[in-house]
Amino acid sequence: MDLERLREATRRQMPEKRWVHTLGVVSEAAKLAKRFGGDRSKAELAALLHDYAKAWPIERQGQAIRDHGLPAELLEYDKELWHAHVGAWAVQAEHGVDDEEVLDAIRYHTSGRERMTLLDKIVCLADYIEPGRDFPGVNKIRKLAEHNLEEALVAGFDATIAFLMEKGKRIFPLTVIARNGLIDELKDRKKTGSAGG
């Protein structure tokens, strides 16, 4: 896998604005990996690729879900969630990216999932707080991210859920399950008195 070729291929999938966002996520993910003891190269790779399919026409994304056996339940939910699974499929099929940890971090960067890995958390949080982001509550999340990865991510999911409620839209149950898992982690850590990430 030639990283420079992958970078250029990724850039070609999206308009300039999305590419600037991608670079922001890469740099934020590197910082979070350093801060919380994650694998920096994997974090940067997953961050680079996280929105690979985001700017694809939605029909092409739906077609990829149907044609390549991606989770069919995605089709019932907000289209915002499709690109994550489609992107993980595409970078594997088109560029041979086969690190399952990296692919999972791409797959679950929007929804989260039940037992999030450190890499999942880093990419998901970096996507919330990269320098270009501006939404209600983002500064609170950035502040939490200075010392607590899970608390910051719960605050990120809370912002997403509040936004969806405000708009009268469906909430992806997996996001609530991911959030519950993080709350359990935080509670367990308090009990055992471990400092944690």
Place this chain on the structure above:
Amino acid sequence: MDLERLREATRRQMPEKRWVHTLGVVSEAAKLAKRFGGDRSKAELAALLHDYAKAWPIERQGQAIRDHGLPAELLEYDKELWHAHVGAWAVQAEHGVDDEEVLDAIRYHTSGRERMTLLDKIVCLADYIEPGRDFPGVNKIRKLAEHNLEEALVAGFDATIAFLMEKGKRIFPLTVIARNGLIDELKDRKKTGSAGG
């Protein structure tokens, strides 16, 4: 089933304050049944019994879940949810209430569920807006309840979810699934142009 005996038995399960709430839910459920074409006797019966086990010591509620094959996943979630299933079991076991529609409305009055029946919706909403209730947003829900059962219930679930986020507590995924189902109903109704409930 002697309704007067059932009333007195229910009253004996709870302190006065909870009984006053129960009477509020009965009267609100009757109003909603009339407004939205539900079965008034079933609505009043389910409302009367909805908090049957609410004031039981939590150990007794947990024991009932374990001893009588109620959904074990309840034990992993907020204890606030237990009394609904325990109450449905108790009124059947102790008083022979065997109308499954009524039992389901008791069982799901706190969480909601995927495909809520008209009776489920009436009891759940009545519990949110009975005259004694006072929480942020309750008046908005009361206003919606004047003409749209599903919109009012979505607003009720939104208030619950916002409260749990505020407190940093877990959100029961079934509530999100119930809310998604109501949003789909509202969308389908708009599409078909039907006035609906």
